[in-house]
Amino acid sequence: MVSSLQVPAAAPTPAYICPFDRTCSYLQQAADELQIDPNVIVILEQPRKVVTVSIPVKLDNGQVKVLAGHRVQHCDVLGPYKGGTRYHPAVSLQELSALAMLMTWKCALLGIPYGGAKGGIAINPSHYSLGELERITRRYVSELIKDIGPELDIPAPDIGTSSREMAWMMDTYSMNMGRAIPGVVTGKPLSIGGSKGRDLATGRGVMIAVREALLEQNRSLKGVKIVIQGFGKVGAAAAQLFHEAGAKILAVSDVSGGIFNEQGLDIPALQLYAAQNNYSIAGFSGGEMISNAELLTLPCEVLIPAALEDQITEENAGQIQAKIVVEAANAPITLIADQILETKGVMVLPDILANAGGVVVSYLEWVQGQSYVFWDEKRVNREMEKLMVHAYHRVSERSQKQGVSMRLAAYTLGVGRVAQALSDRGLYP
Numbered sequence: 001m002v003s004s005l006q007v008p009a010a011a012p013t014p015a016y017i018c019p020f021d022r023t024c025s026y027l028q029q030a031a032d033e034l035q036i037d038p039n040v041i042v043i044l045e046q047p048r049k050v051v052t053v054s055i056p057v058k059l060d061n062g063q064v065k066v067l068a069g070h071r072v073q074h075c076d077v078l079g080p081y082k083g084g085t086r087y088h089p090a091v092s093l094q095e096l097s098a099l100a101m102l103m104t105w106k107c108a109l110l111g112i113p114y115g116g117a118k119g120g121i122a123i124n125p126s127h128y129s130l131g132e133l134e135r136i137t138r139r140y141v142s143e144l145i146k147d148i149g150p151e152l153d154i155p156a157p158d159i160g161t162s163s164r165e166m167a168w169m170m171d172t173y174s175m176n177m178g179r180a181i182p183g184v185v186t187g188k189p190l191s192i193g194g195s196k197g198r199d200l201a202t203g204r205g206v207m208i209a210v211r212e213a214l215l216e217q218n219r220s221l222k223g224v225k226i227v228i229q230g231f232g233k234v235g236a237a238a239a240q241l242f243h244e245a246g247a248k249i250l251a252v253s254d255v256s257g258g259i260f261n262e263q264g265l266d267i268p269a270l271q272l273y274a275a276q277n278n279y280s281i282a283g284f285s286g287g288e289m290i291s292n293a294e295l296l297t298l299p300c301e302v303l304i305p306a307a308l309e310d311q312i313t314e315e316n317a318g319q320i321q322a323k324i325v326v327e328a329a330n331a332p333i334t335l336i337a338d339q340i341l342e343t344k345g346v347m348v349l350p351d352i353l354a355n356a357g358g359v360v361v362s363y364l365e366w367v368q369g370q371s372y373v374f375w376d377e378k379r380v381n382r383e384m385e386k387l388m389v390h391a392y393h394r395v396s397e398r399s400q401k402q403g404v405s406m407r408l409a410a411y412t413l414g415v416g417r418v419a420q421a422l423s424d425r426g427l428y429p
């Protein structure tokens with residue numbers, strides 16, 4: 001479908017539509033629904049800038065290895081580019097282009113004045129020492145020095161990175177500029193201008209979205225049976241917050257597989273176990289081991305993929321038993337699987353809504369940093385909750401009024417806002 005010079009096609013498998021083409025397809029559906037000028041869409045279906053840099057790194061054994069680092073900047077019509085930095089072996093320009101475009105619609109939907117970007121390096125961080133990771137991160141930032149900045153493009157954590165990498169990024173950028181510039185990244189440690197509440201923010205946003213969906217059915221989170229794929233920054237935070245709200249977490253997983261307990265997992269015990277075992281849940285004794293594939297089709301009310309793309313596919317969508325599927329991860333459902341779930345009457349809370357709590361608190365971190373005034377956690381959570389609840393209900397109302405899926409409703413709101421801004425500013429010459 002996409003004939004871009006900049007975005008290489010994904011490896012072809014029959015009927016597989018890669019995340020970038022999928023995101024373009026949703027963009028086109030939104031454009032059709034809103035009858036947007038095709039001259040606007042032709043601009044929005046490509047990233048504005050794609051940067052690839054060489055990262056020579058001296059390994060601990062003395063050998064020099066050259067890695068490729070990328071930053072894809074999709075759109076800055078509403079404000080500076082914004083989006084995470086991913087360290088994972090599957091990182092590719094095609095993947096980052098999809099994720100950057102999702103950031104544009106997400107920020108627009110939530111009403112925060114940012115565009116969309118995403119960056120990354122195709123490495124497995126667990127194969128590198130701490131020193132190697134620091135050298136890789138610092139060189140990545142040095143090479144991108146002209147392409148990022150607090151009013152230009154503001155990275156944040158994503159898969160395989162955390163506040164630790166953000167601190168190295170902030171420090172490298174600041175050293176190059178000759179003064180401290182905390183606003184160049186978000187998701188930083190509190191000691192250098194991070195925001196209270198950012199570590200749990202994406203999981204909290206997921207919890208708020210599910211809570212609002214259940215409230216519309218006159219239900220609460222109490223006793224709701226939830227399954228979560230992924231036990232990283234997003235999955236573990238979501239598990240903790242759902243558990244605290246009285247929901248029952250039946251199963252969680254990481255790359256090693258899943259753990260299932262029909263009575264509900266002891267989430268605090270699991271978090272403690274993971275913290276003592278190099279952030280792996282393998283071997284936890286409070287449940288039985290299952291595979292990631294088994295986890296997705298467990299009987300439950302709410303299923304939350306919080307790991308990678310393409311987890312719910314045409315092969316397993318028909319067997320999903322949850323009534324609500326929440327895209328805590330970006331793009332975890334393939335195009336055909338999305339259609340299968342819709343036909344089955346499963347409510348899908350789309351990524352650009354469900355996982356937006358993270359970028360919202362990143363925005364609040366940036367606002368606090370720019371104004372040199374820092375808030376307590378209650379205020380951060382309150383401000384984030386306001387934006388998430390508002391966005392949820394705008395999407396839900398539109399979905400009901402127009403008789404379209406929550407995804408299409410969310411896309412029409414996000415895309416509509418960007419398209420309007422692009423037209424008002426005047427199309428690029």
Ligand SMILES: NC(=O)C1=CN([C@@H]2O[C@H](COP(=O)(O)OP(=O)(O)OC[C@H]3O[C@@H](n4cnc5c(N)ncnc54)[C@H](OP(=O)(O)O)[C@@H]3O)[C@@H](O)[C@H]2O)C=CC1
Pocket residue numbers: 157158159160161202229230231232233234235253254255256279280292306307308309328329330355356358359
């Ligand atoms: N961090 C954030 O603020 C935001 C993140 N997101 C999205 O949420 C998702 C997760 O990100 P985040 O939690 O930050 O990343 P993390 O790296 O912190 O965690 C990723 C989790 O997924 C697990 N995982 C990796 N591969 C697989 C697999 N094949 N099957 C099952 N689990 C797997 C990892 O296991 P292991 O640790 O064993 O490798 C880990 O538990 C991504 O899609 C990201 O883009 C969206 C919005 C904001």
Ligand SMILES: O=C(O)CCC(=O)C(=O)O
Pocket residue numbers: 082083084085103106154155156157158186187330355356358359360362
């Ligand atoms: O916090 C941010 O700025 C980015 C979060 C992100 O990468 C995402 O929402 O996918």
